Amino acid sequence: MATIEFKEVFNYDPKSRDKKQNEAFRKERTSHSKEYREIGSFATGVSYYKYFPIETAIKCLENETMAFVEPSRWNDAYESLYYEADYSEVSTNYKDHPRVFATCATNQKYDEPAWRIYSGEDNICVQFELDRFQLRYAILKSLKDNDSIYEGTVQYASKYIIESIGQRTRTNPKTGVVTNNKFYDEFIAHKGKPFCVNNYLNLLLLKRKDFEHEQETRFFIVQKQDIDNKPGKAKESKVEISDASKRQIVVNRGEVVILKGISWIDILKGITINADSGSLPYKELKKAVDLLIDRKITDAALNDEYKKKLTPIPYLVYGTKPPIIKIEKKGVF
Numbered sequence: 001m002a003t004i005e006f007k008e009v010f011n012y013d014p015k016s017r018d019k020k021q022n023e024a025f026r027k028e029r030t031s032h033s034k035e036y037r038e039i040g041s042f043a044t045g046v047s048y049y050k051y052f053p054i055e056t057a058i059k060c061l062e063n064e065t066m067a068f069v070e071p072s073r074w075n076d077a078y079e080s081l082y083y084e085a086d087y088s089e090v091s092t093n094y095k096d097h098p099r100v101f102a103t104c105a106t107n108q109k110y111d112e113p114a115w116r117i118y119s120g121e122d123n124i125c126v127q128f129e130l131d132r133f134q135l136r137y138a139i140l141k142s143l144k145d146n147d148s149i150y151e152g153t154v155q156y157a158s159k160y161i162i163e164s165i166g167q168r169t170r171t172n173p174k175t176g177v178v179t180n181n182k183f184y185d186e187f188i189a190h191k192g193k194p195f196c197v198n199n200y201l202n203l204l205l206l207k208r209k210d211f212e213h214e215q216e217t218r219f220f221i222v223q224k225q226d227i228d229n230k231p232g233k234a235k236e237s238k239v240e241i242s243d244a245s246k247r248q249i250v251v252n253r254g255e256v257v258i259l260k261g262i263s264w265i266d267i268l269k270g271i272t273i274n275a276d277s278g279s280l281p282y283k284e285l286k287k288a289v290d291l292l293i294d295r296k297i298t299d300a301a302l303n304d305e306y307k308k309k310l311t312p313i314p315y316l317v318y319g320t321k322p323p324i325i326k327i328e329k330k331g332v333f
Contacts, residue, residue, distance in 0.1 A: 011038070045107065066262045110315075146224040151218070151220075290307060
């Protein structure tokens, strides 16, 4: 039985020991009417980990940007199931299910499948280790006035559970017995309260149990102008060719929001790449890191300190070929 549950939403109150950081965060939030909201409890620890194809990693460093995408762009259809659902029977107010833009990170230091999934055409992937407080602060600072950011950890459940949450009753496939759906009561009719954006974002934190190893955290941007103007969820129509049939099909995908002014120099705690230090991809990444530091840190001693700290670390598992192993001849030990 799935253990997923509705997570209450709170205003995030930073617990950093640095008083100046806390004051700066609160000032940014209040002076520009921005919100940073916590969905349930944040994961423990000090770091998040985020994976990129090397081209994307270098572009983020060079331009000081971070991309947030509409859930309709997520690869697994079950992830966007409730982004594109029909909510007309539980709400007539568009505020309850606005367009959102999301990015993700993991709590796992080495999420092995991520090295393959996020590799580009050259099989090179980069992992950023991120300071959690600085990441939250950087996202908050980059938001437009009156926008909101929500953060929550993903919950994992079976495909059957996820697709049946919108149904008030469930039928046992073996016995045919019809019972109340406790997950509907939890996520849709939560404590008899009107359906609202909190319910909606809880649904967007659901993912198939097959991905439980990812230990994913998601960040959602809710833009105020989209709520007020009540537009439809924008689609980007793209013609793709089916690998199997070779037929052309039109695929509707969501848009991308690029946050600018992301202070990677403050956020980054470490960088890892699945390439040898003598390879061209490694050298290109290191060059991008060094240029970022040179732009931001003018003090020579501090500049050198940052370059040592952020020198990319080779992780020679994915994207590299292991040495040939020679099997030894049998003999007496």
